[in-house]
Amino acid sequence: MHSTPIFQIDAFSATTFGGNPAAVCPLDKWLSDEQLLNIAAENNLSETAFYVKHAEHYAIRWFTPAVEVDLCGHATLAAAYVIHHFEEPSQQQITFHSQRxxxxxxxxxxGLFALDFPTDQIEKTDLTDLLIEATNARPIEAYRGKTDYMLVFSSEKEIAELIPNLQLMKEIDARGIIVTARGDNQDFVSRFFGPAVGVDEDPVCGSAHSTLIPYWSQKLGKQTLTARQLSKRGGELYCAHQKDRVEIAGRAALYLRGEIFLPEY
Incomplete structure (x- = not known):
């Protein structure tokens, strides 16, 4: 029997029970893809981050309960929290490398963890019947990024009260659907739905902000922005657009620290 540490971190929140919970599993070496997916499914959180320490960086991968994903913001922030608090407390910059x-x-x-992510390349697209019928409100614009669609609405109230058609969203060829509008008290608000990858609604989706930030930066004529995700748990993000990169910053809180036990590998 082999044991490995596990942490659960509430990302994009200064206190527990807010933001987006992510599991973090530091590893000595990579497990098989099947084992990684089994662990993520057992954790039953929107994301589990796994990392392996190298000389100059940490190799990182992210899994939902159903699939491996190309990029995950809140689980990267959670992994950085674990490294900063439990491995290298003097480290002020943590470098990850993802094969994807x-x-x-x-x-x-x-106390803020600022993610430096690549800017998503988004293109305006047609408002198809499928995109319009994906929610109970009518979007005013639609965009397509590398992995997601982004639907723009008229008001924060629409985002807060929006009801997704999750079954219909599964038919859309994308990781997920971002819905967004200008905020009443923040620059913009959003929600994220990813039923196709096993996440009906992600409480705070950091990677979606690589799509949101360039759009709202251009729309509002601002380089630095504040954002809130309007899920039940909610989350606060501090954002900046830097041409081909975006900065996505937030706080985090430790909820759980323990061990998981696996068959020998």
Whole structure:
């Protein structure tokens, strides 16, 4: 029997029971893809991050309960929290490398974890019947990024009260559907639905902000922005657009620290 540490971190929240919970599993070496997916499914959180330490960086991968994904913001923030608090507390910049998304840096400043992610390349697309019928409100614009669709609505109230058609969303060829509008008290608000990858609604989706930030930066004529995800748990994000990169910053809180036990590998 082999044991490995596990942490559960509430990302994009200063306190537990807010933001987006992610599991983090530090590993000595990679397990098989089947084992990684089994662990993520057992955790039954929107994301589990696994990392292996190398000389100059941490190799990282992310899994939902159903699939491996190309990029995950809140689980990267959670992994950086674990490294900063339990492995290298003096480290103010933590570098990850993903085979799917390249190098990702997280800077730690006064309790904020700032993710440095690539900017998504988005293109305006037609409002198809499928996209219109995916929710109970009518979007005013639609965009397609690398992995997601983004639907823009007229008001924060529409986002807060929006009801997704999750079965219909599964038919859309995308990781997920981002819905967004200008905020009443923040620059913009959003929600994220990913039933096709086993996540009906992600409480706070960091990677979706690589799509949201360039759109709202251009729309509002601002380089730095504040954002809130309007899920039941909610989450606060501090954002900046830097041409081909975006900065997505937030706080995090430790909920759980323990061990999981696996067959020998």
């Amino acid at each position: 998304s390249g190098y990702l840096h997280v800077n730690v400043v006064d």
